[in-house]
Amino acid sequence: MELSFEQQNISCRKQVFRQTKMNQEYVDCIVPDRYEDIAKLAFTDTQLFLKGKNLTSHGASVSGSAEITIFYIAEGLERLRCVSLVKDFTVDFDSDVIAPDSVLQASITSQGVQTHLVNSRKIGVQLSIGVELCAWVEDSFPISVTIDQNEENGLQLLWEKNGCLITTDVAEKTFVISEQIPLSPEVRVMQLVCSHADLVCYEHQLIGSKILLKGGAELRLGFETDDGKIPRFFEQCIPFSVLVDSPGEDVEIANVLLQPTALYTSLADAVNDAKVVETEIHAVAQIRFNARKEVNCLSDAFSTRFPLLTEEKTVLVSSSQRMETQNISAEEQSEIDGSEYTVIAKKGEILSYMIRDGKAVASAIISGVLQTENGSLSAAQKLLSFEIPLPSENGELSQIRLNTYEVRAEQGRIVFSAELQFDFDIFDYTELHIVSAAQLDTDNAFPLSELPSLSLVKQNGRSLWELAKRYHASLAAIEELSKKHELPPNILLIPRS
Template sequence: MELELDRTQLNGFETVLDTTVCHEETLEAIVPDAYPDIRTVCDTEGIVLLKRKEAQDGRAECAGSVQAVILYLPDGADGLRRMDVTLPFTCGVDHTGITSKCGVMVMPYLQAIETRLLNPRKVLVRVNLSIQFQVCAPVSTTVCGGVLEPENAGVQQMSERYETCVIACIQEKPFPYSDEVTLPGSKPEAECLLKNRAALRCGEAKVIGNKLIFKGDARVQLLYRSTEGGLCTAEFEIPFSQIMEISGAGEEATCEIQMVLTDLDCALEEGNGGRTFRITMGLLAQAAVRDMRTIDMLTDVYSTSYDLTGETQVYTLNQLLDHGEKEQTIREILETGTLAREVFDAYATISGVTQNWEGERLTLSADVQVTVLYQTEEGGYTSAVRSIPVSCPLELPHTGVCSCWCSCTSPVYATPTSGGIEVRLPVCFRYTAQEGHKVPSVTAVRLNEDAPRDHSALPSIVLRMVGPGERLWDIAKAYGTTTCDIMQANALEEDAIPEGQLLLIPRKR
């Protein structure tokens, strides 16, 4: 006879893939007829826009584009000019655990971009991307907390309480943002926009009921030519606040939100004295919500009245070790060879994060490529580029598993100095570390009513010494009695017994 068990259903997601894929795109672009010939390419910057991501059976894929802005000096004229190039990309990763029901979080990083002049009317643009895929599959697990009505068959059971951290929800929300920003009075009026960029940051996230409320900001930087002919920069902090529908998580849940650009456009408004810009953005918020669940698991069972067999299964319960963010500051000198008269623009691109374990220390590492656009002593325009490694140590058990992301949280500070250009910038590592514990649990119990246990052949009283690591439960099970009977026979007030103690084991009647 199969006994009825108290079963609990655990629904959530498990990570089946967390990896970074490198991808390269190249494009030959013709200079538009209305543009002058290119004499020298001074700088190229790209913005990654994510357009699509999806999970298929055996594969996760994303697609988007890199909006590249080339700043160059024209042949036979002065002043920097702008040329726009769009490089579409599609990238994917294969894994047997991926199905169409999986949730996919994608973080694309622009590692490097360069432009090579083929002739005055043609350029070759090359971009290197690192794209981080985190794929989570829905799972439904049944755990048994105990036998229903155990007293009917003399069933003795041990149920233990555990906590496990589960990914309760994978959700996303796209949303647009549009606003006008005005140059402060200390900035000269703009004649034309040369470049723009936006860094996204989510600073606060909270679950209330079935809503995930998150807030953050987009730091938009502009490089423009003033009406006086000089190059100027401006920075604006644009806040956003959104509500996302979620399910299956409590209000103490831990929320990870990754923000990605899906569109970015900035234009100088006409008729406003060169002081107002219209900024339009498309943003995608990707959320992984982790929640703590408390569950009772049936870990052992026997009967004092009948032969009993049980089936067990090993479950993996995840414990949240640590989560948060750490900021590392880079301070380096970019050697230029010649004296830099003035710095006009500085920015950074970041590769995907790598991990290295050494004992109980996990080191997160990334390569930060810093680019500085400056004016030489002779009055020309050029850029200096340098790749700088940055690392972040964490104290974690080697058995842990860590998911991590990296971003530059503030504008790059750059100033001319002897021997080159000094740059300073903060790099933020965001991480979530967890550890899996194996717990065996009973999943089915069968009782043989045709084979009752015969206690008549056993002595009425047994003296038994407690061995190393033995529990009262183990002794009671071995002699077909109960822990309660042993405690009563030995006047014990609790089931914790010291090693070497002599116990009186009564026969079960």
Template sequence: MELELKTSCFDTYEVGGEITLTQEETAETIVPDYCPDIARIIETDGKVYLHSRELRDGKGEISGTVRVTVLYTPDGEGGIRTLEFAIPFTAESENRSLPECVYLAAEVMTESLETRMLNPRKVFTHCRLVARLTGYRRVSLRFCPDAEAGPELCVEKRQEQQHATFLTHIAEKDFTFSEEMNLSPGREGAAELLTNRVCSTVTETKLVGSKLIFKGIFTVSLLYRTADGQCASTTGELPFSQIMEVEGAADGASATLHLQLTGADLQIDGGDPEGRQFAVTLYLHATALLRQEQELTLLRDLYSTAYQLTYDAAPLSLVSFCEAFSRRQTVREVLEIGVVADSILAVQAECGAVSVSREGGAAALRTMVSVRALYLDEGGVPLVAERGVEVSCQMDLPADCRITAHAVCPEEIQGSLADRGIEVRFPVDFRVEAASQVKKVCISAAKIDTESPKDLSGAPSLVLRCLGRQETPWDLAKQYNTTIGTILAANQLEAEEDIPREKLLLIPRKRA
């Protein structure tokens, strides 16, 4: 019987490239005729809606819009008015920075957004965007788990068990969510919506056959103007559930789901004359990453005690650890203001990019949260207090793992008037994906020369020595052309783990 290697293959995705792009956009916007003149700009808010992601010849290209909302005080009038407009953007990676990639993931956020008044009927907006692109390529991992050979070939083989996680599927779905949101009793109805904020949280994923069921909550915060010109805010939670088709997914696979807003339409329900009901329509893109865990057997080494055996080895890179989880930090800060505040209209917290560093044996995650409070002073003038707050989180993760994370404020931000200003309290969720890769060298081809038996006439029949500090019993057996079983029998030991390092061992040569 000839020596025969067994081959296994797994089709998987791997990260083919990660790129960070910065993009600057500017726009001059004329105030529509139906809007009053601008006396003073209060604040500017922007929401990024990603419309397309494309891979072309190794380049990544994205496009979308920044939906800008400018709050201002009107000339000659009281209260707050709003100006809305869209700034389109496109961004493209350079050269072939994502070679052989077949799927592109993108995350885009505003790093800075500022609007200034050119005249009462015209504004200038400057926006700086940061886009993080991740390309995935499809690969086939081939390796040898075992070898078959007849007893006459006297082949010894060294196998190793390895835990691995494979990214087997990337599934996508565009869907629309529509629901009604009601004001709680006691709140005055809305005459005009001013700003909105939507945050999504996936709470459950479940794979049933070829269908992935995922559930979660949209947290919707609204700032609106009442019929008598006063400003008020409200927050509501809207549960959602969706089904995504995933063909060929294995039983027991786990799913990590990412939701991205591609558009939103929030309006006062026209059928409600009291303005107590809102029609919420959200347009979303869902991406599911399905991973499967496997215990692999790898053929690491071969030799024959009777014949010359040669082999080729190839490197194999495997994901040995992969975990997705969330860690919550609770923030409590005071926004100092130089005036006496009468009331708080709305509080908003936007998380920036997450940086990862190592501190001792732990991974430290940090993000800068921009906190803004819209309030009225004693004279009823709307003002904004703003502050950047650094939020950090430490967690124990393997030193060599790759960490990707983003931070969100998933719940309503609480604000109250304090002695020194406005006290804010809110949670920050660090949503983390951590993965470690291990590199193994595995046998890829082998050949045994049965025409030339080993000449062992000059080799000693018995060796007496200790096991070296960096040496394994396998190394010892291979060096002296014997087997681990022979060494165990000669030293009256039962298992490989029983072989001592500090005692002399009898190492007899195995006779073919």
């Protein structure tokens, strides 16, 4: 006899696709006629913008743009120049699991820029870009089950409660950060030569039906001054806050992915011959929401009167999520001659990062431009390596940041140092064992007249349940079980349901 089940399902978002592709872009950069020839390449600055993510007939595509500024030491060794280029790109992801109604999340990160001199007027550029795409679809799974139960069928049911963390929604919010940054009148700024913005989310909190995101835009600007020789660099963090609609009650933000989509900077006049930088940063926040649910599932069953055949399914759900942050520092040095050097410009950039053999592995390239007492320039750089064990086997690297970097000249050497911040998402998982179907074999009822008298044992637990279930699966095992557990031969164990 087939037993009737009634299941209650909970809606959720399920990640069906996640892949990172490495994209290589090659381009040549020509020095303008008004600039001097190149003596030596110094360092690069790369700003990436997410332009779009679209569903296609074969899966999805992610498009973006890279703005690369290359600094070089000009012929004569007394001037630091820069040239810029823009490269658009599109990366395709072919997959049959990305459905037409999928919600997409994408991120793009620079994995390093390699430059080489083609000749004194041309620079060859190889740009490596990591593009990650995630696709989410609507899904559901049962959180509770009811089943026909009466005295005649002798059913014994085992219910188990578990707390689950369920992804309920995936959304995004576009926003703009605008700021006027005053510059010191002591510095005679002629023009902007480069700009770069990194976005960081510091915290989020629930305010009524809204969620407030708080963060900062870490802005780096380069200026050409009136002497026309050495650009000045300026850094400032612009705080921002964004209100996001909450998709429902009792939700929490599981992850926020911030990506710039455009950056506009311009110089404007202020009082007393000073200048201000008018800045406008366009960005998108891609947000994943979680909700905590208590799951009550029928995980096992047997009958005291009939053999019972059951079908089970297992659902793996997250039971908790937490973030863990770890910082790691590295330092390297290079030998130089005994001249007195001054560091006039420096640049740090994360070159690559990955998860390998249970560790987060990253590298950063730190560059510096040095000036001697007689005014001549030279360039130096160092590759720093970082390695840190994952805090948990269920840990994922959510983001990595270059907290600080330094280049300093000491007697006979240059010291390069940096500190990276690794942010990990740590997940704990729970397996839900759910009885999805059951059938009573009413043609082979147990011989009740041969059964011992029944006695309800008041302890509760899985081991007791297994003992009772094993007895009813095989009546011949009663003597063996009684001896093993030192029970009187006429007691049948029935756990509380």
